[in-house]
Amino acid sequence: MFRPVLILGAVIALAGCTESAGRAQSSSSEPASAAPGRGKGYAHDPFPSTYRAYPGTPTLLTNVTIFDGEGGRIDKGSVLFRDGKIVAIGQNLDAGGATVIDGQGKYVTPGVIDIHSHLGDYPSPGVEALSDGNEMTGPVTAEVWAEHSVWPQDPGFSRALTNGGVTTLQILPGSANLMGGRSVTVKNVYARTMQGMKFPGAPYGLKMACGENPKRVYGAKGRMPSTRMGNIAVDRATWAKAVEYKRRWDKYEDKGGEPPTRDLAMDTLRGVLEGEILVQNHCYRADEMAVVMDMAKEFGYHVTAFHHAVEAYKIADLLKANNVCAAVWADWYGFKMEAYDAVNENLAILEKEGACAMIHSDDQNGIQRLNQEVAKARASGIKAGFDISEAQAWRWLAINPARALGIADKTGSLKPGKMADVVLWNGNPFSVYTRPQMVWVDGALLYDANNPKLRPVSDFELGQPGEGDVK
Amino acid sequence: MIRTLLLAASATLALAVPAAAQTVAITNAKVVIGDGAGPVEGGTVVIRDGRVVAAGAGVAAPAGARVVDAGGRWVTPGIFAGFTRMGIVEVDAVEGTNDTSAGSSPFNAALDVTPAVNPRSSPLAINRLEGVTRAVVAPDNSKGSLFAGQGAVIDLGADTGAVARPRAFQFMEYGEAGARAAGGSRAAAYAMLKNALFEVRDYIRSPASFADRGKDALLTRADAEALVPVVQGRMPLLVHVERASDIQTVLGLKREVPGLRIVLVGATEGWTVAREIAAAGVPVIASALADLPESFEQLAATQSNIGRMKAAGVLVGIGTINQDEARQARWEKQFAGNLVALRRVPGAAGLEWGEAFATITARPAEALGLGDEYGSLKPGRRGDVVIWDGDPLEIGTSAVTVFIDGVEQPMTSRQTRLRERYWDPKEGPLPKAYQH
Numbered sequence: 001m002f003r004p005v006l007i008l009g010a011v012i013a014l015a016g017c018t019e020s021a022g023r024a025q026s027s028s029s030e031p032a033s034a035a036p037g038r039g040k041g042y043a044h045d046p047f048p049s050t051y052r053a054y055p056g057t058p059t060l061l062t063n064v065t066i067f068d069g070e071g072g073r074i075d076k077g078s079v080l081f082r083d084g085k086i087v088a089i090g091q092n093l094d095a096g097g098a099t100v101i102d103g104q105g106k107y108v109t110p111g112v113i114d115i116h117s118h119l120g121d122y123p124s125p126g127v128e129a130l131s132d133g134n135e136m137t138g139p140v141t142a143e144v145w146a147e148h149s150v151w152p153q154d155p156g157f158s159r160a161l162t163n164g165g166v167t168t169l170q171i172l173p174g175s176a177n178l179m180g181g182r183s184v185t186v187k188n189v190y191a192r193t194m195q196g197m198k199f200p201g202a203p204y205g206l207k208m209a210c211g212e213n214p215k216r217v218y219g220a221k222g223r224m225p226s227t228r229m230g231n232i233a234v235d236r237a238t239w240a241k242a243v244e245y246k247r248r249w250d251k252y253e254d255k256g257g258e259p260p261t262r263d264l265a266m267d268t269l270r271g272v273l274e275g276e277i278l279v280q281n282h283c284y285r286a287d288e289m290a291v292v293m294d295m296a297k298e299f300g301y302h303v304t305a306f307h308h309a310v311e312a313y314k315i316a317d318l319l320k321a322n323n324v325c326a327a328v329w330a331d332w333y334g335f336k337m338e339a340y341d342a343v344n345e346n347l348a349i350l351e352k353e354g355a356c357a358m359i360h361s362d363d364q365n366g367i368q369r370l371n372q373e374v375a376k377a378r379a380s381g382i383k384a385g386f387d388i389s390e391a392q393a394w395r396w397l398a399i400n401p402a403r404a405l406g407i408a409d410k411t412g413s414l415k416p417g418k419m420a421d422v423v424l425w426n427g428n429p430f431s432v433y434t435r436p437q438m439v440w441v442d443g444a445l446l447y448d449a450n451n452p453k454l455r456p457v458s459d460f461e462l463g464q465p466g467e468g469d470v471k
Numbered sequence: 472m473i474r475t476l477l478l479a480a481s482a483t484l485a486l487a488v489p490a491a492a493q494t495v496a497i498t499n500a501k502v503v504i505g506d507g508a509g510p511v512e513g514g515t516v517v518i519r520d521g522r523v524v525a526a527g528a529g530v531a532a533p534a535g536a537r538v539v540d541a542g543g544r545w546v547t548p549g550i551f552a553g554f555t556r557m558g559i560v561e562v563d564a565v566e567g568t569n570d571t572s573a574g575s576s577p578f579n580a581a582l583d584v585t586p587a588v589n590p591r592s593s594p595l596a597i598n599r600l601e602g603v604t605r606a607v608v609a610p611d612n613s614k615g616s617l618f619a620g621q622g623a624v625i626d627l628g629a630d631t632g633a634v635a636r637p638r639a640f641q642f643m644e645y646g647e648a649g650a651r652a653a654g655g656s657r658a659a660a661y662a663m664l665k666n667a668l669f670e671v672r673d674y675i676r677s678p679a680s681f682a683d684r685g686k687d688a689l690l691t692r693a694d695a696e697a698l699v700p701v702v703q704g705r706m707p708l709l710v711h712v713e714r715a716s717d718i719q720t721v722l723g724l725k726r727e728v729p730g731l732r733i734v735l736v737g738a739t740e741g742w743t744v745a746r747e748i749a750a751a752g753v754p755v756i757a758s759a760l761a762d763l764p765e766s767f768e769q770l771a772a773t774q775s776n777i778g779r780m781k782a783a784g785v786l787v788g789i790g791t792i793n794q795d796e797a798r799q800a801r802w803e804k805q806f807a808g809n810l811v812a813l814r815r816v817p818g819a820a821g822l823e824w825g826e827a828f829a830t831i832t833a834r835p836a837e838a839l840g841l842g843d844e845y846g847s848l849k850p851g852r853r854g855d856v857v858i859w860d861g862d863p864l865e866i867g868t869s870a871v872t873v874f875i876d877g878v879e880q881p882m883t884s885r886q887t888r889l890r891e892r893y894w895d896p897k898e899g900p901l902p903k904a905y906q907h
Contacts, residue, residue, distance in 0.1 A: 112587045122765040334798050336564035341891045372866055379867030432808030432866045435816050450817050466771035470818040471762040
């Protein structure tokens, strides 16, 4: 229990909560009435990460163009990493005994982060038996955790690594439900267990959804919600209960007495109200996002990011004012009504207006080309008259998603002290002709285009046609 | 606002000009013919009466032609999208706009997409803006039949007639989707197919008595009639198939019915039987970047599929079956570019630039037997020509000017209108609804 409590404490501190974590224990002789202390009434991390960085060689990449992930660019630059951490970036760095890789003509970036993936819970092969992303039995299933569905043998993880340079991803429940459950953030490193992939210290997310999906799924079952107003009514009724649940548990944890009845769904929502769990909200239409932001204010929580957000550009100023991010595609449109008003300049307009914006895939193929999606979005913006540099655009798949996942202190840029999640590209990653050449996760070389032994092969693909093939 | 109005007016004027009769010479161009060769600098493309007359270096602009100086930019045939469902669905999830399949219809092979194609559906304008000028449009099948119906080749021109070549092919599902439709197994799919061919021969022998067959008949008279040109080799049969053994089964069918002009669609595992496909002379319209075992019939999936098939001598173009095919044909440029990228990945099989470009121009047209009409700038082909501001396979390159059948096209869509309206998202002196 020691470590999880520490993690929780750290997250609360990040969220700006002023509540003191360790209340003085009651001096009462009756243990039943002793106050456990805020956040200590029940386990917050019962499935702890067992991820450990693989061993790496101290490495100096030289003679490369660097996008640092926070908007900086260094030409003829170097990146030095050792013991799993970035040591330095700059020009003319001293190798200090590290292995030197001359990357003449190549580019180095932090590992790509995808904030919206269903690898593992909607894996390949896409058979019914492995489709575990939507608990479509009720519109509010805040008690389910995507990590309990994640199949760590999904072949998609390997493609995301080797073709996409993806080193971190958030795996979300689907969008059938208003509150679909908790997300999990993982390092893109194969393991025998989900816990073995789990990003140490990353906060949970709560997947919420507005719009067509919940009302269609439950309307078809003849139950609420069958309309958008039904969506919001069920959301609000649930948040009202969550506020009450939080009040009772706060009181118990602060003052002791009889513990309130546990409710796993409410645990999640209490975590959101505490700022410990981040809301990742599937929502397409501008008007609906505005309603959701008001609802969040009503109940005292914050929406970290709207996902898909096809109409985010229409309310870029409003998103900025509310400090809410938008995670979007470059050019998906029209497959359903709420995606009808897409424009290729969504990211560019958000950036132009100063709103927090990022790319996402929501797709096992798209995740392999997020660099190209960012290139498309940037080019569309430039054509329309908003000039954004490559280095600035790279934030859309680096520091911005890292912030929206609550892990920006650990990864998402090439700053000294951060995880050495690094991609060496064989050219400019804004070009269609470029692919990852080497990918390191926590300083461990886990993909090398020149070494077939460094192509991950999931259990599922072992002994099958195409095993170990270049993909 | 004034600027927008002017733009709209000029677009309308461009349309009103009887440009098909016009002769256009695009000079000072970096010309790509589309047949697999690389670009040629300093070229000229001449279009007359809606068709290409000449293209390449050393071509002179005819007297009286409208001369368009390309300023050294790339000029290529428009993208010929190898397999789409553009124009027959506006919004997938809005049933009334979705004419891709007809689960309650008594007909299958007889279904013809021609009356379903809507030239004003928004994906046509959106893709036209990005240099897509022609598309293969296929219906989708429904439970109870392998045959989806007759597809068309459409143009993406901003006019009222999109269907350029009606009933250009018959489309059918085999493999998992076919098995599901036929009753639950590949054996059932194969039996259904054989039975259909048998019934069509029956129909050919005696059309008049066909209506009086027994209850085991599965084809309506109209379906049988629609399949006659397939059996007689006058109409290509596009078959969606992924698994290697299914590909072999379909190739075997060609031996049994020698007239069949089979074209494979999808063909994820094609590379594992590439020599057999090449030997059978069967072209492929492949999914370019499918590299996941998304089903058990795609276990050998790799992005090197097209490169390896090409190396084995297969005629292969790119299509987008099951890849948002109702609206994202524009992605084919990016897909083809990725195939070039593979040339620098050790162990992978990619394509040279010229051949990659041909997979989205000449090759899919040739696969359908329409290479004389579409897909390249060889003399006599339709005047589908695009001027680009860079390498058309590179991300960020835009189509600057698009000609379809020799007619210069407007470069707006509802997406560009939305962008103009919301470029500054804040409300102005009047609501956004008044900004147009």
